Amino acid sequence: MNPEIARKLLQVGEAFRIPGPFFSYEEIKMGNVNHTYKVNYIRDDGSGMAQIKSYLVQRVNTYAFQDPVALMSNIDKVTEYIHHKFPETKCLHFHHTAERSNYLMDQDGFWRLSNYVPSVTFNSCDDLNVVRSAGEAFGDFQMMLSDFDAGALYYTIPDFHNTRKRYEKLKADMAADPCGRVAEVRAELDWLLSAEDEACRLTDMQEQGELPLRVTHNDTKINNVLFDEATHQPLVVIDLDTVMPGLVGHDFGDAIRFAANFVEEDCPQAEKAGVNLNVFWAFAEGFLKKTAATLTEAEVATLGNSCFTLACELATRFLDDYIVGDKYFKIRSPQHNLERTRCQIALAKDMQVKLDAMNAIVRDCWVRYRGW
Ligand code: GN1
Numbered sequence: 001m002n003p004e005i006a007r008k009l010l011q012v013g014e015a016f017r018i019p020g021p022f023f024s025y026e027e028i029k030m031g032n033v034n035h036t037y038k039v040n041y042i043r044d045d046g047s048g049m050a051q052i053k054s055y056l057v058q059r060v061n062t063y064a065f066q067d068p069v070a071l072m073s074n075i076d077k078v079t080e081y082i083h084h085k086f087p088e089t090k091c092l093h094f095h096h097t098a099e100r101s102n103y104l105m106d107q108d109g110f111w112r113l114s115n116y117v118p119s120v121t122f123n124s125c126d127d128l129n130v131v132r133s134a135g136e137a138f139g140d141f142q143m144m145l146s147d148f149d150a151g152a153l154y155y156t157i158p159d160f161h162n163t164r165k166r167y168e169k170l171k172a173d174m175a176a177d178p179c180g181r182v183a184e185v186r187a188e189l190d191w192l193l194s195a196e197d198e199a200c201r202l203t204d205m206q207e208q209g210e211l212p213l214r215v216t217h218n219d220t221k222i223n224n225v226l227f228d229e230a231t232h233q234p235l236v237v238i239d240l241d242t243v244m245p246g247l248v249g250h251d252f253g254d255a256i257r258f259a260a261n262f263v264e265e266d267c268p269q270a271e272k273a274g275v276n277l278n279v280f281w282a283f284a285e286g287f288l289k290k291t292a293a294t295l296t297e298a299e300v301a302t303l304g305n306s307c308f309t310l311a312c313e314l315a316t317r318f319l320d321d322y323i324v325g326d327k328y329f330k331i332r333s334p335q336h337n338l339e340r341t342r343c344q345i346a347l348a349k350d351m352q353v354k355l356d357a358m359n360a361i362v363r364d365c366w367v368r369y370r371g372w
């Protein structure tokens with residue numbers, strides 16, 4: 001334990017009125033943007049016996065989320081809405097300070113504290129039952145919010161899934177080349193630029209009003225679903241920082257580019273990346289089982305390409321971050337963002353080869369589940 005971090009976490013716990021004593025913390029290394037800690041307290045269980053009570057503390061990355069107060073109000077609205085409309089659904093609960101605020105802003109950052117749900121998560125997963133359940137969980141999440149007023153939500157990261165704008169930023173930073181890294185990544189840039197129009201088709205359709213805007217999760221990595229440790233049933237969808245108006249393809253595509261890849265998204269051996277069609281099918285089954293009845297034919301027709309879009313979009317984001325000197329994503333080695341880029345590019349190339357199969361699977365699920 002780092003004593004400075006421990007001291008800070010103790011202080012955060014006090015601000016959120018967590019009764020002590022605090023005795024340890026563990027950093028949870030999963031997210032690429034926020035810092036997350038599991039903090040552990042000892043409590044009397046009511047019969048004089050000691051029991052451990054844990055919470056999650058997060059330091060929100062204010063470089064990524066420039067208005068974290070508005071972000072917390074989005075989360076409040078969404079979780080309150082789900083809690084009232086679907087009381088049986090588990091939601092993360094954020095604690096309040098004495099001033100009734102669900103965050104603490106101080107000289108060390110922007111903090112929030114929620115309940116800790118004992119659970120397991122999966123990064124890559126060959127268990128098709130788990131993948132199908134993750135599809136159902138994200139499908140359910142979108143359906144629960146289908147009547148939620150999208151206008152009530154603040155855009156926590158404007159143009160988050162605007163692939164065109166992601167490309168524009170990449171091109172501008174490539175021209176500026178602030179760290180002198182462009183020469184080294186020429187091949188990656190050339191391929192990504194050659195794929196630009198295909199990758200931006202979803203954004204173009206959105207701009208032309210051809211697809212309905214929904215309230216979407218926008219960060220549907222399957223490790224954002226917590227599963228029961230024993231039964232592997234989904235418990236709760238987490239990470240609501242990017243719940244905003246979006247397209248169904250954003251959620252479907254992001255989930256697939258993460259879960260259906262043969263390897264983890266930052267595998268240094270990019271040549272191993274590619275779409276596992278069994279995993280693709282399992283996720284599509286779960287997701288469409290829940291959403292098919294509300295999806296238009298035009299939306300369904302975008303789902304295969306949306307996976308390619310999201311893989312390219314992430315590749316542009318990782319590469320752009322590498323070019324500007326690793327400012328956004330947490331890195332664990334100097335080439336981490338470049339390895340992530342190469343892995344997403346290899347995945348996107350395999351998606352081009354498998355696009356017809358992916359579209360056929362999606363359409364088959366939609367026809368079976370749409371109910372007409
Ligand atoms: C970030 O921090 P995390 O792991 O929840 C990013 C996602 C990316 C993902 C790639 C707000 O998510 O968009 O897909 O990394 N979140 C934000 O691993 O930028």
Ligand code: MG
Nearest residue numbers: 031219239241
């Ligand atoms: Mg996230």
